[in-house]
Amino acid sequence: MHLVCLRPCLVSGRIGIGIGPCQARRGQARSQRRVVQNIPPLPRSAQRDLAAAATTAYYEPALAAAAPTFPERDLLGLRYLLQTARALKQNALLQTRQAALDATGHTFFHGVFPEWNPGITTNEPDNIKATLSTRFEDWALPGIRIKSFLPVLGKHSIFTTNGAEWQHSRAILRPAFVRDQISDLACVDRHVAKLIARIHTARAASADGNAVLDLQAMFSMMTTDSISDFMFGQSTDLQGAAPPDSYTFGRYFDESMHKIAWRARLGWLTLIRSDPELDEYSRFMRAFVTRFVHDVQGNPETNSHRGDKGKYVFLDELLKSGESDEVICDHLLSIFTAGRDTTTSVLSYLFFELSRRPDIVATIRDEIRDLGRDDPTWEDLRNMRYLNWVLKEALRLNPPVASNQREAVRDTVLPKGGGADGKSPIFVRKGTSLRYLPWVIHRRKDLFGEDAEEFRPERWQDLRVTYEYLPFNAGPRICIGQQFALAQMALITFRLLQAFKAIERRDDRPPIQKLGINLSMLYGCLVSVTPA
Numbered sequence: 001m002h003l004v005c006l007r008p009c010l011v012s013g014r015i016g017i018g019i020g021p022c023q024a025r026r027g028q029a030r031s032q033r034r035v036v037q038n039i040p041p042l043p044r045s046a047q048r049d050l051a052a053a054a055t056t057a058y059y060e061p062a063l064a065a066a067a068p069t070f071p072e073r074d075l076l077g078l079r080y081l082l083q084t085a086r087a088l089k090q091n092a093l094l095q096t097r098q099a100a101l102d103a104t105g106h107t108f109f110h111g112v113f114p115e116w117n118p119g120i121t122t123n124e125p126d127n128i129k130a131t132l133s134t135r136f137e138d139w140a141l142p143g144i145r146i147k148s149f150l151p152v153l154g155k156h157s158i159f160t161t162n163g164a165e166w167q168h169s170r171a172i173l174r175p176a177f178v179r180d181q182i183s184d185l186a187c188v189d190r191h192v193a194k195l196i197a198r199i200h201t202a203r204a205a206s207a208d209g210n211a212v213l214d215l216q217a218m219f220s221m222m223t224t225d226s227i228s229d230f231m232f233g234q235s236t237d238l239q240g241a242a243p244p245d246s247y248t249f250g251r252y253f254d255e256s257m258h259k260i261a262w263r264a265r266l267g268w269l270t271l272i273r274s275d276p277e278l279d280e281y282s283r284f285m286r287a288f289v290t291r292f293v294h295d296v297q298g299n300p301e302t303n304s305h306r307g308d309k310g311k312y313v314f315l316d317e318l319l320k321s322g323e324s325d326e327v328i329c330d331h332l333l334s335i336f337t338a339g340r341d342t343t344t345s346v347l348s349y350l351f352f353e354l355s356r357r358p359d360i361v362a363t364i365r366d367e368i369r370d371l372g373r374d375d376p377t378w379e380d381l382r383n384m385r386y387l388n389w390v391l392k393e394a395l396r397l398n399p400p401v402a403s404n405q406r407e408a409v410r411d412t413v414l415p416k417g418g419g420a421d422g423k424s425p426i427f428v429r430k431g432t433s434l435r436y437l438p439w440v441i442h443r444r445k446d447l448f449g450e451d452a453e454e455f456r457p458e459r460w461q462d463l464r465v466t467y468e469y470l471p472f473n474a475g476p477r478i479c480i481g482q483q484f485a486l487a488q489m490a491l492i493t494f495r496l497l498q499a500f501k502a503i504e505r506r507d508d509r510p511p512i513q514k515l516g517i518n519l520s521m522l523y524g525c526l527v528s529v530t531p532a
């Protein structure tokens with residue numbers, strides 16, 4: 001019995017577990033010898049998995065065919081890199097990956113320029129379950145992603161650490177997301193009230209009283225205000241009388257996320273060159289956040305937020321950890337990164353859908369009316385069945401974290417993707433990067449039905465999901481802010497549909513999704529609204 005490792009064959013560029021003749025036309029025997037000599041000993045745990053997941057048939061030559069590679073004959077990964085850059089430029093990376101996964105089955109290998117180890121892309125729930133949960137210890141955040149985030153989030157961030165350091169970050173942050181805070185909706189309510197007031201003002205100021213609004217830009221300001229209020233006890237107040245440095249903070253934050261996304265996606269190449277602009281943004285943002293930390297530390301009794309008894313302030317909880325200012329600053333910027341654009345993304349896409357689906361608007365408004373209360377509690381929002389279906393559906397079709405990545409920290413096994421039918425386990429060498437795309441998985445017709453690409457909240461009536469539905473990720477690194485985000489988004493939608501009875505699309509261009517760290521809408525979300 002021979003198991004061949006998952007390095008690309010030097011001649012054919014094929015990768016996979018294989019026995020028997022190499023498929024390359026030229027240099028066949030030589031390349032095969034070379035590959036076979038490199039056979040790594042299969043780790044004991046991998047052997048256990050293989051035995052459990054497959055059968056002895058796995059070792060038969062017929063099933064040991066290489067897993068698909070894409071594109072073919074791309075040993076160095078240059079074609080893949082160029083394709084990625086081109087697709088990103090055309091805002092079509094998700095669609096390109098979807099087509100590749102459709103063409104190759106649900107898992108394929110590709111070269112990663114300029115590395116030797118191949119990468120894997122998968123939209124197979126079993127593989128994702130292994131990566132995020134059952135074989136969690138075998139995978140970590142990839143080095144390239146950590147390096148891209150470091151200049152902005154720092155080395156203590158939950159998004160730049162693995163292993164014990166990550167556990168420590170999570171242990172510090174977790175208690176701050178307690179039930180009391182989640183159910184304290186007053187903070188969000190203040191900022192959504194300002195948003196509604198701004199919409200009324202814009203309508204009144206427009207010539208025909210029917211102003212065109214870019215809800216994406218408005219949601220972004222609102223979430224910046226509400227998350228800063230939640231974190232520091234003081235809002236950036238971009239929707240009100242913000243000081244100039246709040247605007248600068250917002251702008252630098254946007255620019256930094258854009259740069260980080262490019263660096264993470266294009267790999268090590270972009271890290272060769274330093275980016276003084278990014279360094280400057282980072283310096284400014286750290287100084288901005290540190291000011292709040294000092295403010296709270298320096299004035300424990302007089303600080304403005306403490307006048308508001310009962311108000312939850314994330315920074316207060318964080319300071320209880322006794323960590324240094326630098327660590328606290330890393331955590332604050334991380335929560336800002338985690339919470340702001342994700343929420344903006346879901347709301348923008350949701351209101352884009354609502355602008356072309358008056359039936360859904362009417363059904364949510366009926367549910368609001370049936371509640372019979374103007375001010376919903378957290379429990380009320382949780383129990384609004386249709387509203388929650390709508391949110392789940394928005395998160396399914398446009399998960400803000402549309403594409404995600406991990407890296408094998410030891411030799412391991414994925415349960416599916418090998419063999420002629422793609423159903424055999426595959427061996428994965430340490431250092432291999434794995435990309436999974438919730439955006440693509442959520443649109444699989446075999447998992448979500450023939451209408452998987454349609455926005456249909458009613459599907460959630462009977463749908464039970466596990467690893468095929470990943471808007472908040474899964475396993476030990478599942479989103480900490482999930483309940484907080486869902487409660488916020490439910491309240492914002494509730495309030496807006498209480499205030500406005502119709503939303504009308506005001507943009508003829510086809511919607512284009514832009515993939516950064518999070519998904520956004522390239523042309524924004526242009527609508528007009530009718531007051532209730």
Ligand code: HEM
Pocket residue numbers: 158159170173335338339340342343346399400401404405470471472473476477478479480481482484485
């Ligand atoms: C609709 C809104 C949100 C979505 C879709 C979302 C999604 C995600 C996803 C997919 C991850 C996993 C990232 C990875 O491991 O690669 C994540 C992690 C995380 N999220 Fe969220 N998130 C949302 C809102 C929030 C909010 C509002 C907060 C906090 C205020 C938050 C805090 C976090 C944190 C701290 C992590 C890191 C968890 C860890 O690595 O252990 N998220 N989120």
